[in-house]
Amino acid sequence: MARITKTLVAAIDQAVVPYATKLFLSNSESGDSANEFKLASVNSFPSFVKGDFGNDALFDSIYVATLQGSIDEVETTCTLLVGKATGDLAFDIAQNNQDSLISSDSSDALAFFDATLYGPTLSRIVYSLAKASVPEVSNYAIKNVETNHLGSAFIVDGKYRVVFYRFNTVSQRNGLDLIFALDELGFNNMVAPLARIQDHDSNDLGAIFDCTDSGMSLRSLALTSLRDLFDLGGDPSKAGGDFSEESKRLGEMIGKLHSAAGEAFGVFPGEPKEWIEDIVSRSGHRGSKASKAAANRCEQLKLIENPGANIRVHGNLNLGNLVRSEMGWFLDDDGETKTAVWSSPIRDVSELLAKLEEMAQNAASERFEDEAERAAILAKAWVSRNREAFLEGYLQVVESADLVPPDALELEVLLNSFGIATL
Known part of the structure; x- marks a missing residue:
């Protein structure tokens, strides 16, 4: 030496x-x-x-x-x-x-x-x-x-x-x-x-x-589905590339991840006040006006009676680290995250759905000018269908663990509030 x-x-x-x-x-x-x-x-x-x-x-x-x-x-x-x-x-x-x-x-x-x-x-x-x-x-x-x-x-x-x-x-x-x-x-x-x-x-x-398992990323599969819909038009449920069943399976997998994280690190009462501070802080990268707008939109979050749980969440689920193989959906994560994130599990869910919506909007905007308006309408329908399917699969897994609000309206408030920081 x-x-x-x-x-x-x-x-x-x-x-x-x-x-x-x-x-x-x-x-x-x-x-x-x-x-x-x-x-x-x-x-x-x-x-x-x-x-x-x-x-x-x-x-x-x-x-x-x-x-x-x-x-x-x-x-x-x-x-x-x-x-x-x-x-x-x-x-x-x-x-x-x-x-x-x-x-x-x-x-x-x-x-x-x-x-x-x-x-x-x-x-x-x-x-x-x-x-x-x-x-x-x-x-x-x-x-x-x-x-x-x-x-x-x-x-x-x-x-x-x-x-x-x-x-x-x-x-x-x-x-x-x-x-x-x-x-x-x-x-x-x-x-x-x-x-x-x-x-x-x-x-x-x-x-x-x-690294023996391999597959295609959520981004690649979702884009393939969207492009098929753009080419064929019509009802997203009838398009050859309908993605809703995969969205449901993905929701189930994320639900299992959150349930396991709760078991590993503990499940604690929800903290809406801390969640609001986090949402406003993460909205700040777009300027003080964005932070103020986020605070205003989070007002309803203060009124939730049963906010669900506060758990150790992943904090960085995205279209690249979620992969579909022959065995199903899996998380491809190198563990680079330095900071532990404690929040509502809906933070992960909302951010992932927001990224899917952003990807769909971008895919529509990249079509030829004479197709853009039609593609935007189809993209909106695709997002709605896959959002519903994802949440169906997710809620089937986590409802019994009391991780999220049992009330549908309160759940929607959480989804909308956490989605603000991702916009």
């Missing part, structure tokens, strides 16, 4: 702090409230991450930089995986891999790089992490399937999805807490989590999932 010298720490400090500040600024909700981070420590990769990595010399040039600062006025400690390269490798990264480059010297003979963005290095890291966590991994066959500002995802051995978070707030990821808790209860409508990649203080750096 390479020795960490004062000279090395100083060089990493000079290179990483400006890069990290810019990186974390891009993750700030406001976009302008991340202060300059300070380097707190530098550790070697093997001494920081749980696992047996043998004598692979690669890890002598990989370091974990821990930084401290604030994002959106919240004090935060974050980690970055930093690689050090010299010679030809440094030149190659500086000249041909700008996305992963943190800094280089004037001759490109020394470079520091973001190891979660440089494929060749990260592939070796990913394989070692997968092998250390899941001994069944037998084949060094790695495919990078996604790299963005949040991190990188790889398929290893054709069977395992390894996710390495680029932006690591040092703490246990609440999204992973939810996924593993659901898995322990036997909720199997999701990509099965296999292991958490953690440092020696049990902070989450990534995770490993089973």
